[in-house]
Amino acid sequence: MRRGSLLRREAIDGYLFISPWIVGFLVFTLGPMLFSLYASLCDWDMLHTPRFIGLANYATMFGHDFRFAKSLSVTLLYSAMALPLGVVASLGIAILLNQKVKGLTLFRAIYYIPAILPGVAVALMWKWIFNPESGAINLLLAKIGIQGPGWFTSPEWAVPALVIMSVWGAGAGMIIYLAGLQSVPTQLYEAAELDGAGAWGKFRNVTLPMISPTVFFNIVMGIIGSFQVFTTAFVITGGAGSPAYSTLFYVLYLYQKAFKYFSMGYACAMAWVLFVIILSLTLVVFVTSKRWVYYESERRG
Amino acid sequence: MSGRGTLLQSRQRQQRLAQAVAYAILTLGAVMILIPFVFMLSTSLKDKDRIFTRSIEWIPRKQIRVEVSGKTVKLFRFAKSLGDIYAVPVEELPRDRVRVAVLTRRPAETVDPRFLRTTRVVDWNEPNFRFLLYLRNTLAITVLALVGQVLSCTLVAFGFARLRFPGRGFLFIVLLSTMMLPAQVTMVPLFKLFVSLGWYDTFLPLTVPAYFATSAFFVFLLRQYFMGIPIEMDEAARIDGASSWGVFSRVLLPQVKPAVATVAIFSFMGHWNDFLGPLIYLGNPDLRTLALGLYAFQGEHSVDLQLLMAAASVVMLPLLALFAVAQRYFIQGVVISGVKG
Incomplete structure (x- = not known):
């Protein structure tokens, strides 16, 4: 009897402790989600009441909106370049840092700095560095006899410039990989050496399998992240996604639809499509991960 | 025993070489991380004329203060296609707009109010990073x-x-x-x-x-x-x-x-x-x-x-x-x- 009342007391306490989240979830997540789903089926400018139009927003999106298609392709192009380069750069740096180098803390700090800084300040800094006439990069290129491209003023070079920025800022990934590498048991390397494995052999057969879960997790996060690129492109192009829509990232276009054209229904529909894209990409990575991600617990079990 | 010794030695040498290469690449990378900041800082300390030579319309230029009827005010210079225009603020309006009086002459340190043309409101935010x-x-x-x-x-x-x-x-x-x-x-x-x-x-x-x-x-x-x-x-x-x-x-x-x-x-x-x-x-x-x-x-x-x-x-x-x-x-x-x- 006493035990029962104690359990009831504990349950009540439990609900009390998590009540901030329950309220927050209902008011700031679930409610807005449901409303957003409904709004995505409406023509809505936020001033008038939403007018139900069925799937028309979605039909426009996939039927006649060339800017929607453009924003998808810009985002995919960026991800296709930034993700692999980011993984290679941050994993490479992490492996080097793991060679028991002195000054690890200093190096780690320097590489991580870009990740902590405000996106607006970083974007303005790079905009100036990529300035076609007077920016550092093109001045340096000119010194070795190369005529630098127009970067953010050129439809072809705007995304590569953003990719360079993203590799520069890949320090957070590096720290995660480094932690993963440091947790690989040294006996595995010693055993591999006894078997005559060289540096590449050790990397291929010990390091890579052992940190594949970390790589996997980072790729998933990277996909989600690159579909959320906003501040950089917004600040550099003043919200326009210019030139010639070459930096019209998905979320930037969504923002324009909502707060520039006040097509709130359309923006909600785009947000749901984004949700579906992120979910399915994550699912794809999850499903294929069975082939290349090595979980130690699986073998033990 | 001696075979083991040379193996150990060659392993150590290999390790040292690997470390040297790692240092070189890491340092290069760190320099590449830091260069943009150096460039940003050096720009922030430069005199404006060394940065841009082209003049763009309606760029507020260097802040000079002048005296108008005993009051010190900021002098605005706007680069227009027909040469620069100078103005002084006469009234601050809401939403960062200012009423300026355009000068009919090149300004000296003290501006004679007689040279102030009719005022007008400029829909322009003072570039003031507060x-x-x-x-x-x-x-x-x-x-x-x-x-x-x-x-x-x-x-x-x-x-x-x-x-x-x-x-x-x-x-x-x-x-x-x-x-x-x-x-x-x-x-x-x-x-x-x-x-x-x-x-x-x-x-x-x-x-x-x-x-x-x-x-x-x-x-x-x-x-x-x-x-x-x-x-x-x-x-x-x-x-x-x-x-x-x-x-x-x-x-x-x-x-x-x-x-x-x-x-x-x-x-x-x-x-x-x-x-x-x-x-x-x-x-x-x-x-x-x-x-x-x-x-x-x-x-x-x-x-x-x-x-x-x-x-x-x-x-x-x-x-x-x-x-x-x-x-x-x-x-x-x-x-x-x-x-x-």
């Missing part, structure tokens, strides 16, 4: 939100980690799955909600949600920490008659300080650097945060570049200082987010 104001706004939002986030997430994490109640597992899965939800899905309805509450042009949309444990990641991180503390500590305290609140505040909270510090730092960073939130909710120039102020500073009219770079450096500085002091917690947070996720 650092202290923006700093105060940013600090207010960041501190309010940070306190809310730390409080609410710690409470909720404790509930999920230590108290048993029906539906706990299910609710925790719901909480975790909100991490997958892109913020854009709720962005428009939340905007509508906050606008109809009259919260537009206030800090409330940027701070109030933080009090409701809206960051699932922080809850997750704190819960992991709570789970790592032996349950015997709770039981001992309860035998001594402690309530759930007592267990939480007196027994467990002191134990999870490192996790709280990590959450506080990431919360600080998130709110300090937030751009989209202030962009959507803060229209009044007096409410701008550092990030929004910096964006507005480059704004509709290009500003002198050395000023812009100086402002960008100044906005970066507080975070660099925080990083220098609390690097450990930054790194810890990233590691937990990546390895346990």
Whole structure:
């Protein structure tokens, strides 16, 4: 009897402790989600009441909106370049840092700095560095006899410039990989050496399998992240996604639809499509991960 | 024995070579990380004439002060196609507009009021990076939100980690799955909600949600920490008659300080650097945060570049200082987010 009342007391306490989240979830997540789903089926400018139009927003999106298609392709192009380069750069740096180098803390700090800084300040800094006439990069290129491209003023070079920025800022990934590498048991390397494995052999057969879960997790996060690129492109192009829509990232276009054209229904529909894209990409990575991600617990079990 | 010795030697030599190569690449990489900052800082310290030679229309140039009828005012110079135009402000209007009087002569240090042509209102924001104001706004939002986030997430994490109640597992899965939800899905309805509450042009949309444990990641991180503390500590305290609140505040909270510090730092960073939130909710120039102020500073009219770079450096500085002091917690947070996720 006493035990029962104690359990009831504990349950009540439990609900009390998590009540901030329950309220927050209902008011700031679930409610807005449901409303957003409904709004995505409406023509809505936020001033008038939403007018139900069925799937028309979605039909426009996939039927006649060339800017929607453009924003998808810009985002995919960026991800296709930034993700692999980011993984290679941050994993490479992490492996080097793991060679028991002195000054690890200093190096780690320097590489991580870009990740902590405000996106607006970083974007303005790079905009100036990529300035076609007077920016550092093109001045340096000119010194070795190369005529630098127009970067953010050129439809072809705007995304590569953003990719360079993203590799520069890949320090957070590096720290995660480094932690993963440091947790690989040294006996595995010693055993591999006894078997005559060289540096590449050790990397291929010990390091890579052992940190594949970390790589996997980072790729998933990277996909989600690159579909959320906003501040950089917004600040550099003043919200326009210019030139010639070459930096019209998905979320930037969504923002324009909502707060520039006040097509709130359309923006909600785009947000749901984004949700579906992120979910399915994550699912794809999850499903294929069975082939290349090595979980130690699986073998033990 | 000797064979083993040479093997060891060659291994050591190999290792030393590998280390040298690693150093070289790491140093090169570190230099590449730092070069943009050097360039930004050097630009911020330069004289404007060395940066740009082309003149663009309506660029406010160097601030010179002149005297008009005994009063010191700023002199504005606008580059127009037919040569420069000079003006002095005569009246400040709301929304950063100014009424200026255009000068009919090239100005000297003292301007004779006779040379002031009829005044007109210029729809033009003075390029003024009001650092202290923006700093105060940013600090207010960041501190309010940070306190809310730390409080609410710690409470909720404790509930999920230590108290048993029906539906706990299910609710925790719901909480975790909100991490997958892109913020854009709720962005428009939340905007509508906050606008109809009259919260537009206030800090409330940027701070109030933080009090409701809206960051699932922080809850997750704190819960992991709570789970790592032996349950015997709770039981001992309860035998001594402690309530759930007592267990939480007196027994467990002191134990999870490192996790709280990590959450506080990431919360600080998130709110300090937030751009989209202030962009959507803060229209009044007096409410701008550092990030929004910096964006507005480059704004509709290009500003002198050395000023812009100086402002960008100044906005970066507080975070660099925080990083220098609390690097450990930054790194810890990233590691937990990546390895346990």
